[in-house]
Amino acid sequence: MQLSTSPSDASKPTVLIVDDMPDNLSMLGELLLGAGYRVIAANSGPAALRLAAQNPPPDLILLDIMMPGMDGYQVLDRLSAESATRNIPVIFVTARDDPQDEELGLAKGAADYITKPIRPMLVLARIRTQLQAKQARDWLNSRNAYLEEEALRYAVEKERMQTVSIRALAHLAETRDPETGNHILRTQSYVNLLATLLKDHSRFKEILTPHYIKMLTLSAPLHDIGKVGVPDDILRKPGSLTPEEWETMKTHTVLGRVAIEKAETDAEGQVEFFKLAKEVAQWHHEKWDGSGYPDGLKGEAIPVSARIMAIADVFDALISRRIYKMSVMVHEAKDTIAAGRNIHFDPDITDVFLANFQEFETIAHRHFDDL
Template sequence: MQNRSDPIFLNFADASATVLIVDNTPENLVALGETLSPTYQILLAGSGLQALELATAIPDIILLNIMMPDMDGYEIVNRLRENSQTANIPFIILTATDIYDDKQYGFGLGAVDYITKPIRQPIVLARVKNQLELKFSRDWLINQNSLLETEIDRRLAENQLIQQVSINALARLAEIRDPETGNHILRTQTYVNALAKKLQNHPRFESLLTPYYIQQLTQSTPLHDIGKVGIPDHILQKPGKLSAEEWKIMKTHARLGFDAIDQAERDCAKPVTFLTIAKQITLSHHEKWDGSGYPEGLSGEAIPIPARLMALADAFDALISRRVYKPALPFTEAHDYIVSQRGRHFDPDIVDAFTAIFPEFLAIAGRHTENSHSI
């Protein structure tokens, strides 16, 4: 019984193969057919047009006479290369000449070998066998690579799904503590994605907002309020306005969320892009462009771009959402408020992007609605 660690030897010599022989001389067709037929399935073509027709059966190799009256071998090769199904069939050139330039031209077209007439049976058998073994080996490797790529794609997709489910589970944990947020996570995630895509060609943002980064950014946004799990219920669920002391405690959720994700990132063997972005969003999405936000009082470009995007998305959704301590604002009033905070609370260019795609924001809110709004 073979041990799994033993090397694997592949024998392609016995593989069933089809050989197409193309020659306008009947004697050559007969001679080659008799030579190869005991080992291989044989197709015979006496002209270029017949060769092109039989090639659609996709033989494993073609023995091709170059000098033929109606269509020479080079023209046949060029026609085969124009068809994606026959383009990669290997071919051996049959020729009565041994001229270097002819050989060079043939190899340039993709010939795998040359057989010079008159035909010698042992040479034909050996060269056809060698080229078929190379072809089957190549095909086997391509197939194995394809299977490997499929498996890698499957595992990546599975890991991506597990990662997304884990993120959503953590985000929902914070949401359970604050039940009035409802579809807030889904809406803000989609708002941020829309803003990022709008800004990906903007000179200030294009170097960062690549398609991959936007995908990672979108994946990170549900964790923006994960720190709320550390806020006491009597503050988090208070139906009225918070006192100064309570508000001080509430603001710690940004640092609590950052610390939790930072610890998770330090536990990883290497940096994880979406965790790095999640830390920026969690810590800094309450910072303001003019420096009046929290927890660090950052301003302008010092605020990470993901946090700036999240700041607008989070504020807009808070405005249009009903809470026990406030009614939902109509969309137009929420829009006007965001615009009024251009250069104060929010990055001016992000506000401009918001204004440009405001109908998209309305559509997102409509798809994931909880409360009715008047426009």
């Protein structure tokens, strides 16, 4: 039942009146129409629920309690259970004047409770108050939604800028060693895939959370940032390095960690990204048996981030041409990784890498260096 259909009513607040008595509907309807409201009416609980679910929904509901079939309390329960209607303020308008009934109605979520016989000025004042409160809530919700959208947009933009900045720094290091080509893209993709494959493993599931994997993937391109500190005559030497030159080359791990540490001092508070970036920079050349560098870490003492980076880095180095060596076939690289199990590499990480080797091979082909 709709008591007003004028097109000009569209901008007016809509009040749904629910009562099984036609006289009550008529009296309340005339009162609200005279006060400038748009009015719709229902003479049963099910009809009220249908009208409340329309789009747009009513701004306020005046609800009788004593109705056959579905009483007002049941109607309110159903309204509260649906996301589309739970935020519509409900005022009980009823002949039940027992304080316990009022307490029950308010406890169920009614915005107000008015007893019959109604006093017109009181009813209009209560309606006006609830509509003003709803208008304020709607404005706040709209504002909050806008702020959340802006915050998300800012976060996405910040992450994009961060990713670009990291890639730029990594490429700066790679310009010192031009034949590495897509090494950054490949190793980053290997790291992400390997960490994702390991996330449910009993040894790693507590560490490899989605956030950790995201931060590790973001930090992976910086694993060789320390190469900017290695002299060109060593970094670009076409032949084998002397023992002294090799010791200088190995310093790129510590140089990388120090460079990231200096950047970290500009950040406010602890940033997990910097922690992981330092780990992969300093320790991606450590070996499971303790024979790696720069600190000779062994087994579990090597951070998980660096253990994952180690396999990604070695695999890519094997299949890539360098100024001082030729590349090897992919199946030969796989055999080398397998031979390094429990010596160079964490055995469980190695097993997962080998079991899913085709996926890593696909990444290698996708970002192949056309030299």
